[in-house]
Each structure stands twice: as structure tokens, then as C-alpha cells.
Amino acid sequence: xxxxxxxxxxxxxxxxxxxxxxxxxxxxxxxxxxxxxxxxxxxxxxxxxxxxxxxxxxxxxxxxxxxxxxxxxxxxxxxxxxxxxxxxxxxxxxxxxxxxxxxxxxxxxxxxxxx
Amino acid sequence: xxxxxxxxxxxxxxxxxxxxxxxxxxxxxxxxxxxxxxxxxxxxxxxxxxxxxxxxxxxxxxxxxxxxxxxxxxxxxxxxxxxxxxxxxxxxxxxxxxxxxxxxxxxxxxxxxxxxxxxxxxxxxxxxxxxxxxxxxxxxxxxxxxxxxxxxxxxxxxxxxxxxxxxxxxxxxxxxxxxxxxxxxxxxxxxxxxxxxxxxxxxxx
Numbered sequence: 001x002x003x004x005x006x007x008x009x010x011x012x013x014x015x016x017x018x019x020x021x022x023x024x025x026x027x028x029x030x031x032x033x034x035x036x037x038x039x040x041x042x043x044x045x046x047x048x049x050x051x052x053x054x055x056x057x058x059x060x061x062x063x064x065x066x067x068x069x070x071x072x073x074x075x076x077x078x079x080x081x082x083x084x085x086x087x088x089x090x091x092x093x094x095x096x097x098x099x100x101x102x103x104x105x106x107x108x109x110x111x112x113x114x115x
Numbered sequence: 116x117x118x119x120x121x122x123x124x125x126x127x128x129x130x131x132x133x134x135x136x137x138x139x140x141x142x143x144x145x146x147x148x149x150x151x152x153x154x155x156x157x158x159x160x161x162x163x164x165x166x167x168x169x170x171x172x173x174x175x176x177x178x179x180x181x182x183x184x185x186x187x188x189x190x191x192x193x194x195x196x197x198x199x200x201x202x203x204x205x206x207x208x209x210x211x212x213x214x215x216x217x218x219x220x221x222x223x224x225x226x227x228x229x230x231x232x233x234x235x236x237x238x239x240x241x242x243x244x245x246x247x248x249x250x251x252x253x254x255x256x257x258x259x260x261x262x263x264x265x266x267x268x269x270x271x272x273x274x275x276x277x278x279x280x281x282x283x284x285x286x287x288x289x290x291x292x293x294x295x296x297x298x299x300x301x302x303x304x305x306x307x308x309x310x311x312x313x314x315x316x317x318x319x320x
Contacts, residue, residue: 032166047195049146052162056155057200074169075127078162 013043019097020044021054022082022090025064029081055080063089119181124164129171130180133299135187139167141236141302145290146197147309153199156313166194233288234281234305236297242282242304282308 024030024038032051039045058064063086066078082090120136121128131139146163150156170190171182232251234243245263249256267274287305290297297305 032162047193048163048166049195049197052159052166053150053153053155053198053200056153056159060154075125075165 017044017046017050018054018058019090019093021051021058022063022086022093025080026082026087026090029067029079031069031077031079035080058086062086124168125161127168129168129182131187132181132183135182135184137299137302138184138191138296139187140299140306141290141297142191144236144302144305144309147306147313148287149197149199149289151199151309151313159197163194163197167191170194232285234285235288236301236305237290239297239301239304241278241300242308243287243301244278244281244285247285247288283311 020039021035024035030038032048032055035051036046036048055064055066059066062083064080065083066080068076069079071077118133119130120133121130122136122139123129143160143164147156147160150159153159167187167190170193171186174186174190175182230251230253233247235246235250236243238256239246240260245259246256249259252259263274263278282304287308
């Protein structure tokens with residue numbers, strides 16, 4: 001996996017992880033193992049060592065919040081969901097991502113010469 | 116026969132064989148160092164402790180109550196390295212050193228002429244000061260230790276004080292997963308110093 005292309009792609013995925021996490025918790029309240037499972041079979045598969053500090057930062061920025069829920073099998077769990085500010089940020093990111101994609105698609109075509 | 120150590124993870128008691136305890140202590144000290152400068156460090160560490168506890172107990176065979184390396188090592192692998200997120204506030208040199216991945220020198224602030232002076236916990240006898248000095252000066256660690264022992268006698272124990280001061284001020288090298296884990300004493304020293312530093316920075320800030 002350590003080929004030159006992969007080395008270039010890794011920071012791209014890392015940068016997008018925040019966006020991806022906002023997207024996932026935007027759908028429903030989830031606790032960390034749920035989030036990890038959702039990401040497990042994707043390009044964004046990650047681990048708790050990365051996710052906890054990231055969620056903490058998102059919470060400091062008031063983009064996500066958590067609530068404690070009792071668990072039948074163990075100690076209470078933190079369930080994360082988006083705040084209103086988080087929803088707004090996700091909408092902005094979604095919009096930006098669509099624009100970037102359109103730009104990329106456009107730049108990939110040859111320049112149209114007006115006849 | 117192995118010694119069993121009871122430890123509190125996120126305020127619940129768990130029993131570990133002593134080598135598993137030392138490994139976990141080192142891992143947590145490393146995580147703590149990596150999160151230096153993170154305002155939520157205590158909370159993240161509590162989350163991680165809880166996760167370690169969950170994963171270890173899940174792996175314990177029925178009828179067994181003591182956590183060994185057999186349960187701990189895969190649990191830590193599942194959790195992965197603790198990666199600090201980029202913070203807007205300027206992190207300390209220690210945090211920069213700890214988060215620099217396998218970097219030869221610590222942080223941008225350190226002079227790049229030689230290998231930065233760091234305490235090296237893995238392979239250390241006490242806290243890794245001699246090992247760090249040796250690596251920084253590119254000399255044999257045994258030589259540094261022999262000189263230190265001689266100085267210890269010459270100074271009539273005064274070197275112990277100097278060692279303590281050096282422990283407190285020299286940043287720790289990040290834990291290298293490719294290297295054997297640190298022994299119990301260096302792990303204890305590292306955890307104690309990380310704790311002391313956080314208390315000191317809380318006092319000064």
C-alpha cells in the first residue's frame with residue numbers, strides 16, 4: 001500500500017475525515033464503535049486513537065454534542081450528534097464538495113473553442 | 116507465577132499481570148504525551164481507558180479475571196495510535212516532538228544540526244536520560260551510563276538531583292511501535308513526569 005500514489009492520497013483522506021464524521025453523525029446519533037463500523041469497509045476506515053481526539057475537537061468547535069445513554073451490557077455510552085452549527089457546517093461542506101467535483105470534471109475536459 | 120496489579124481504568128478496577136500493566140502504562144503515558152496541549156486531554160484519556168477496559172474484558176476467556184498481554188496487545192492494536200488533531204493554539208515543543216511521526220528531530224523549534232535531545236523510554240534503565248544523551252551525542256549508551264555511575268559516587272549522590280531535573284525538562288521521544296516496549300520503571304517514570312508536567316503547566320498557565 002506504500003506506493004507513491006497511496007502516499008499522496010493518505011493526507012487527502014485524513015483531511016476529509018472530519019467531513020465524513022460530520023456526515024455520519026448527521027444521519028443519526030451514534031456512539032464511537034457505531035461510527036467505526038460505518039467507516040470500517042470504506043476508504044476512511046479509522047481507529048479510536050484517531051477518532052476520540054477528532055470528536056473532542058468537533059465538540060469544542062460546537063459542531064457535535066453527545067449525550068450519555070445507559071447500556072445493557074456495560075457502562076453508559078456517549079452518543080454523538082450534530083448541533084445546529086454542525087448541520088450548517090455540513091451543508092456548507094456538502095455544497096463545497098459538489099462545487100469542487102464540478103470544477104474537477106470541468107477541468108478534465110478539453111477547452112471548448114467557440115466556433 | 117506472576118504478580119498481579121490492580122489498576123483503575125476510567126474509575127473501575129481491573130487486574131493486570133505486571134508485564135501487561137507496564138505495557139498499558141507506557142501506552143497511556145505515550146497517549147498522554149501526544150495529547151499534550153489538547154484542552155480535552157483528560158476526557159480523551161478517560162474514553163481511551165474505557166475502550167481498553169471494554170476490549171480487554173471482552174477478550175478474557177470465561178473463568179479468567181486477570182488481563183494478560185494476550186488480551187491487552189490486540190486491544191491496543193484495535194485502538195491504534197493516538198493522533199492529536201491540529202490545534203489552532205500553539206502546541207508546546209513536547210507535543211510537537213511527540214506527534215512528529217518517526218521524525219529524526221523534534222519540532223520545528225529544535226535546532227536541526229544534530230539529533231534533538233530526548234528521553235528515550237524504550238530500552239531505558241531509569242527514565243532514558245542517559246540513552247537520550249548518548250543518542251543525541253552519537254556515542255555508546257553504556258559509556259554514558261558508566262560516566263553517570265562514576266559521577267554519582269564523585270558527587271556523593273548529587274547526580275540524582277541533576278537526573279531528576281533532566282527528567283523534568285528533556286522532552287520524551289515518541290514511542291516507536293517497532294521497538295520493544297519499555298520496562299516497568301521507565302514506564303512509571305514517564306507517566307509520573309507527564310503527570311507532573313501537566314500539573315506544572317496548569318499552575319503556570
